[in-house]
Amino acid sequence: MPVSSVASPLLLSLSASSSSFLSSSSVSFLPSSSSSPHASIATGRGKPAASILRALRAEATTLPVISFTGEKVGEVALDLKSAPPSTARAVVHRALITDRQNARRGTASTLTRGEVRGGGRKPYGQKKTGKARRGSTRTPLRPGGGVIFGPKPRDWSIKINRKEKRLAISTALASAAVANDSFVVQEFDEEFATGPRTRDFVAALQRWGLDPKEKAMFFSTELDDNVRLSGRNIGTLKMLTPRTLNLYDILDARKHFFTPAAIDYLNTRYGTTVFDEYEDDTDAEDDGEEEVAEEQEEAAQDETEEAETDSNS
Structure with missing residues (x-):
């Protein structure tokens, strides 16, 4: 439901x-x-x-x-x-x-036309019957057939x-x-x-x-x-x-x-x-983000200095 x-x-x-x-x-x-x-x-x-x-x-x-x-x-x-x-x-x-x-x-589940038992044989000929074409008795358009877009376990x-x-x-x-x-x-x-x-x-x-x-x-x-x-x-x-x-x-x-x-x-x-613990954790996360940003800036500066040294040499 x-x-x-x-x-x-x-x-x-x-x-x-x-x-x-x-x-x-x-x-x-x-x-x-x-x-x-x-x-x-x-x-x-x-x-x-x-x-x-x-x-x-x-x-x-x-x-x-x-x-x-x-x-x-x-x-x-x-x-x-x-x-x-x-x-x-x-x-x-x-x-x-x-x-x-x-x-x-x-747990709601239904069977598609490929999962319904039976329907392997063509029920009648393709032509000369005056009826619609049928390839299986388990089509969703007939009683006993499969279900179109039915629920599946999820x-x-x-x-x-x-x-x-x-x-x-x-x-x-x-x-x-x-x-x-x-x-x-x-x-x-x-x-x-x-x-x-x-x-x-x-x-x-x-x-x-x-x-x-x-x-x-x-x-x-x-x-x-x-x-x-x-x-x-x-x-x-x-x-x-x-x-x-x-x-x-x-x-x-x-x-x-x-x-x-x-x-x-x-x-x-x-x-x-x-919720005091949450506030402390939030402050700690902010401090950690600042430390990461500082480390990234220092690493970028070191790479720049190394590149300049290599170019001079």
């Missing part, structure tokens, strides 16, 4: 919002019921320039911490890097298209830079946090120590202010077996770990809730110091 047909409902929901995320010209990447179906989406192609990543900034957002019973017991800061307003939409769009396209198996995968993909995820999470669609729930593994109970999990979602009929994403560093079994039958709930965290589920969910350990993980992996 083409990527455009799979992800189009989600992509059309990436409309501009009036949240305070990424200054006044902010963008919300979460589904909105009031978004226009004809919203335009800018696409980003190629490797991001170093100036883009140097323009990143982190805006700390305070998320409420809720107990299992639904009472607010505190607050926690979520401090993530986010793309600048001019490139945020393009970065998220490119990462989403890459994820969806890389998920295609590319690799649909495309490349995206690791830091660009990480930036898209952190930008989407920061947008969800600023839009007040995220909160933190205290660890509740002990509540399901006696066994999995989906009914109790649904009741907990309602106490936390979530509608079981709306899509939600639960992110935890580790999922207890009973908790996982209790929530897997809820079709609108995605339960993710660091291994399964992906951009599509982040954008597809209307509400996001995390555990305290998950917040620490996000701040560590997508926080303020994530």
Whole structure:
């Protein structure tokens, strides 16, 4: 199935919002019921320039911490890097298209007229039949024949830079946090120590202010077996770990809730110091280019001096 047909409902929901995320010209990447179906989406192609990543900034957002019973017991800061307003939409769009396209198996295959079994004998004479000329019964113009320009196995995968993909995820999470669609729930593994109970999990979602009929994403560093079994039958709930965290589920969910350990993980992996290494590497690359240029100039001067010496001699 083409990527455009799979992800189009989600992509059309990436409309501009009036949240305070990424200054006044902010963008919300979460589904909105009031978004226009004809919203335009800018696409980003190629490797991001170093100036883009140097323009990143982190805006700390305070998320409420809720107990299992639904009472607010505190607050926690979520401090993530986010793309600048001019490139945020393009970065998220490119990462989403890459994820969806890389998920295609590319195993569709059809047979050409040369691969279909049979058709070796000429079905009837060339003339005196009143019919069209036929050289084979496996022509694409007849039933049972080959397929013209049919699909063949192919690799649909495309490349995206690791830091660009990480930036898209952190930008989407920061947008969800600023839009007040995220909160933190205290660890509740002990509540399901006696066994999995989906009914109790649904009741907990309602106490936390979530509608079981709306899509939600639960992110935890580790999922207890009973908790996982209790929530897997809820079709609108995605339960993710660091291994399964992906951009599509982040954008597809209307509400996001995390555990305290998950917040620490996000701040560590997508926080303020994530892209410092990239900036250092970029500076090192610039210095290396200058050194190479100097070496080339020195080599050219040496060759010129040698040529002059040979001519004089």
